[in-house]
Amino acid sequence: MRSPAAFRPPLRRRFGPWLWTTVTWVVTAVFFFPVLWMALTAFKTEADAYTTSPTVVFSPTLEQFRAVFAEGVGPYLGNSALAAGASTAVVLLLATPAAYALSIRPVRRWRDVLFFFLSTKMLPVVAAIIPVYLAARGLGALDSIGTLIVLYTAMNLPVAVWMLRSFFLEIPREVLEAARVDGATTRQEVMWVLLPMVAPGLAATALICVIFSWNEFFLALNLTSVRSATMPVFLVGFITSEGLYWARLAAAATLACLPVLLMGWLAQRQLARGLSMGAVK
Amino acid sequence: MAVGALPPAGPTATAGPLPARRPPRRAGWRRRWPLAPALLWLVVLTQLPFVFTVLFSFQSRNLLRPGAERWVGLANYANVFTDTVFRAALLTEIELTVLAVAIAMALGTALALLLDRRFPGRGVARTLLISPFLVMPAVAGLLWKTAMFDPVFGLVNVAASWAGVQGTDFTSRFPVASVVTVLVWQWTPFMMLIVLAGLRSQPADTLEAARVDGAGPWATFRWITLPYLRRYIELGVLLGVIHLVNTFDVIYMMTQGGPGTRTTNLPYYIYQRAFLGFDVGQSSALGVVTVAGTLVAAALALRLLFTAFTGVRAGDR
Numbered sequence: 001m002r003s004p005a006a007f008r009p010p011l012r013r014r015f016g017p018w019l020w021t022t023v024t025w026v027v028t029a030v031f032f033f034p035v036l037w038m039a040l041t042a043f044k045t046e047a048d049a050y051t052t053s054p055t056v057v058f059s060p061t062l063e064q065f066r067a068v069f070a071e072g073v074g075p076y077l078g079n080s081a082l083a084a085g086a087s088t089a090v091v092l093l094l095a096t097p098a099a100y101a102l103s104i105r106p107v108r109r110w111r112d113v114l115f116f117f118l119s120t121k122m123l124p125v126v127a128a129i130i131p132v133y134l135a136a137r138g139l140g141a142l143d144s145i146g147t148l149i150v151l152y153t154a155m156n157l158p159v160a161v162w163m164l165r166s167f168f169l170e171i172p173r174e175v176l177e178a179a180r181v182d183g184a185t186t187r188q189e190v191m192w193v194l195l196p197m198v199a200p201g202l203a204a205t206a207l208i209c210v211i212f213s214w215n216e217f218f219l220a221l222n223l224t225s226v227r228s229a230t231m232p233v234f235l236v237g238f239i240t241s242e243g244l245y246w247a248r249l250a251a252a253a254t255l256a257c258l259p260v261l262l263m264g265w266l267a268q269r270q271l272a273r274g275l276s277m278g279a280v281k
Numbered sequence: 282m283a284v285g286a287l288p289p290a291g292p293t294a295t296a297g298p299l300p301a302r303r304p305p306r307r308a309g310w311r312r313r314w315p316l317a318p319a320l321l322w323l324v325v326l327t328q329l330p331f332v333f334t335v336l337f338s339f340q341s342r343n344l345l346r347p348g349a350e351r352w353v354g355l356a357n358y359a360n361v362f363t364d365t366v367f368r369a370a371l372l373t374e375i376e377l378t379v380l381a382v383a384i385a386m387a388l389g390t391a392l393a394l395l396l397d398r399r400f401p402g403r404g405v406a407r408t409l410l411i412s413p414f415l416v417m418p419a420v421a422g423l424l425w426k427t428a429m430f431d432p433v434f435g436l437v438n439v440a441a442s443w444a445g446v447q448g449t450d451f452t453s454r455f456p457v458a459s460v461v462t463v464l465v466w467q468w469t470p471f472m473m474l475i476v477l478a479g480l481r482s483q484p485a486d487t488l489e490a491a492r493v494d495g496a497g498p499w500a501t502f503r504w505i506t507l508p509y510l511r512r513y514i515e516l517g518v519l520l521g522v523i524h525l526v527n528t529f530d531v532i533y534m535m536t537q538g539g540p541g542t543r544t545t546n547l548p549y550y551i552y553q554r555a556f557l558g559f560d561v562g563q564s565s566a567l568g569v570v571t572v573a574g575t576l577v578a579a580a581l582a583l584r585l586l587f588t589a590f591t592g593v594r595a596g597d598r
Contacts, residue, residue, distance in 0.1 A: 021400040027392065031466065032409040035416060037436065038424055052434050094322055097315030107312045113320070120327045124527050124575055126551045127568040130561055131333035132326075154326035157319055215417045217530040218548075222556055232419035232530070239423070239534060246427055246434075253420040264415035265408050272474040279516055280478040 035257075041250035049247035064251035073252060076234040080214055081259075082145055083230055087152035088209040091160045092202060094153070096195075099164035104176065104194065114165070117158040118277070125155075125218055136223055145228040148220060152213040159212070159277050160205050166278030167201030168194070207267040208274030211260050231256045331572070337565035344559035357566035366542055366550065367567065371574070374546040376457060377528060378578070381464035382521040386514060388465065389472025394502075396473070397480045414470040422534030425463045426452055456536050456544045463531050468524075472517045479513030480506070519579060526575050547571045 041049050043060035102110045132151065133142075141147045171194065179193045195202075217232040224233060235256060238249040264271060273281050338357050342350045361367050396407055413421070429437045430451035438449060452459045483506065491501045529548045532538060538545035538553065545553070551571065555564035 017398070017400070020395060020398060024392075024395040024398075024400065024406060025402075027395070028406045028409050031469070032412055034424055034429060034466070035412050037428055038420075041428065050434055052439070054434075054436060054439055094319040098319035101312055101315040105312050107316060108309065113316060116320075117323070120323050122523055122575060122579060123327055123331060124548065124568070124571050126527070126548045127334055127572045128327060128330035129551075130337065130555055130565055130568065131330035133555075134333075134561075135330070151326065154323055157323055161319060211415065215419075217417075217419045217533075218527075218552075221533075222552075232417055235419055235423060235534070238427075239537075249423065249427060253417075253424060256420055257416050260417065261412060261415050264411060268408060268411055271411065272478045275471060276475055276478075276516060276520060280475055280513065281482070 035261075038250050038257075039254050041247055042254040044247045044250075046245065046247045049250065050244070064247045065255070067248050068252045068255065073231075073234055073255065076229055076231050077255065079145055079148075079224075079228050080230040083148040083152060083220075083228075084210045084213040086145075087149045087156065087213050088206050090149065090153045091156045091209050092206060095157055095160035095164055095205070096202070098161050099168055100190070100194070102161065103165045103168035104171075114162070117161050120154075121158050121277075129218070129222060133222060142223060143225045143227050143229075147223055148228065148230070151219050151223075152209075152216060155216070155219075156209040156212055159274070160209060162277035162279075163205045163208065163274055164198065164201060164278075166273070166281075167198045167205075170201075171197050204267055204270035204274060207263050207270070211263060214260050334565045334568050337561050338569050340562045340565075342561040342565075344561060353562070357562050358570070360563060361566050361570055366545070369542055370545045370547050370550040373457070373542075373544060374526065374574075375578075377460060377464065377544075377546055378522060378525045380457075380461045381468060381525050381528075382518055384461070384465045385468035385521065386472045386517055388469045389474075389517070390476050390510070390514070392469065392473040393476035393480055396477060410473065411470045413466050414468070414474075416467065418467065418530035419534050421463050421467055422531040425459070425466070426535045430459055452536055453540050456540060460528075460531060460535060460544050463535065464525060464528065467531075468521055472521065475513055475517040475520075476510060479510045483509055522579055523575070526571075526578060547574070 042064055043062070044055065044058050045061055045063060048055045048058045101107050102114055107113065136142050136144075136147050175193060175197070176189065179189050184193070215232070216230075220230045220233050221236070224230065235249075235252060238245065238252065267274075273279075339352055339354060340350050341353045341356070392410065396403065396410070400406075416424070427435070429435050432438060432448045432450040435451070437451060438447075441447075441449060487505060487509075488501065491505050496504070527548055528546060529552065532544055532546060532549050533552075536544045538549045542550075547567065548571070551564050551567045554560050554567060558564075
């Protein structure tokens with residue numbers, strides 16, 4: 001494959017890769033910058049944050065985080081964690097058998113059922129919010145974490161079913177057949193063969209569900225008020241501050257984003273799959 | 282449906298359902314019961330409320346006047362279609378969704394191509410790039426409104442002042458562009474991930490064959506990669522549309538639908554009518570119209586893309 005001695009790649013070939021790498025890094029910096037700036041500002045004093053020439057060098061302080069906790073952000077974070085965690089647990093409990101019945105031992109019209117799940121995601125939440133609100137009011141379930149858990153479960157269930165099904169389909173058929181030949185009952189097959197094999201899939205699905213419910217705002221805004229308001233509702237108080245509390249806002253926003261950022265970074269290999277309901281890997 | 286059409290999710294994937302020997306009736310039920318709880322949960326919490334929304338949409342019903350409900354036939358719908366704010370909200374809805382999805386997809390595809398090369402720190406770049414999508418949408422709205430677009434100390438204004446432009450109040454002077462910027466910032470990483478997954482799954486031998494046949498990078502992209510990516514792009518657009526027609530958080534945090542009603546989209550308008558105006562009948566009719574619109578939009582998005590891509594294919598021959 002050796003070219004004549006005088007062969008040298010054209011300039012474009014040699015510098016092209018470096019050019020594109022530079023472009024990539026510049027774009028990456030632009031996209032990431034707002035997140036970075038938010039995190040930096042959280043460690044500033046209001047005086048450092050509210051300046052017309054951005055302060056890059058400053059002595060970091062935890063003052064803002066202390067202030068946010070003094071304002072009572074704790075219960076909001078707790079409510080968010082409870083709503084996200086509990087709804088995800090219920091989702092997995094409901095979605096795993098459903099995904100099983102749509103993949104390993106499929107029901108007769110599994111295709112229709114699968115598309116029913118998908119179609120509920122196409123229903124805008126505004127189309128259901130009024131009856132849901134009235135029902136919650138009638139049952140005395142306004143401003144209750146339980147209501148959010150029930151609704152977040154419904155919100156994430158279709159995603160989880162589709163995603164888990166795609167993991168179930170990856171289990172080689174031979175493994176299941178071997179288990180059956182060895183005389184495993186359905187229960188044994190599920191407990192000792194299937195569940196261990198989809199464990200990474202269950203974890204990835206759980207992360208996606210936690211991310212979506214942690215970030216949910218519309219239902220939390222309309223169905224909670226004082227006792228069970230979640231983190232995004234806490235941030236509503238900053239809308240009209242006109243920058244007066246920018247550093248404090250940055251601290252609260254950083255607290256609100258940090259858990260999901262960490263989980264998303266950890267789960268990034270599975271992120272595309274989760275976001276596409278298992279359609280791409 | 283695009284989602285079902287992708288190979289990994291389709292019925293032909295690795296394991297596939299076990300051969301469907303027609304099960305006897307009892308075995309049929311044994312197969313069905315694992316589905317029951319999930320289906321019941323969804324029917325009760327999504328379909329049932331929607332049925333009530335449809336019922337309410339034929340009623341005059343206001344939370345401030347309990348006990349005064351009465352059936353009014355199509356009056357709420359008549360009001361919807363003569364309501365100028367609704368028409369404006371519908372246009373805003375289309376404007377926001379189309380702009381955000383189109384720009385995010387174009388940028389996302391470009392970024393995916395950039396990330397599909399080997400270069401130092403690729404993993405780090407990818408991690409940083411997905412971050413905007415993970416930021417809580419409510420935070421994204423506040424963050425851009427405060428840190429980026431603030432007329433006094435917003436960083437976009439700082440950058441603009443280097444160019445000699447001072448103190449622009451972006452969110453009130455360019456409200457739609459401001460909201461679209463935030464949506465694009467959040468959704469570009471999503472599109473990037475979907476397209477990147479497509480690029481990764483591209484068979485290497487096809488690309489190799491194209492190279493051997495003397496195709497340059499551009500020709501390879503235009504005639505091999507892009508057609509291959511088609512269904513990934515379709516999937517990204519479809520999922521983007523489904524999510525972005527529900528845009529609420531960013532608008533609520535950033536512009537509150539204003540100035541005036543300039544950035545009021547359908548979800549925000551329904552929210553206002555229902556939870557600030559307490560007009561259940563009217564907002565239910567709006568909700569029903571929105572659902573119909575969403576279904577049409579999702580179908581249309583698919584159809585348009587399909588035509589666009591078949592156009593490309595026709596030029597090929």
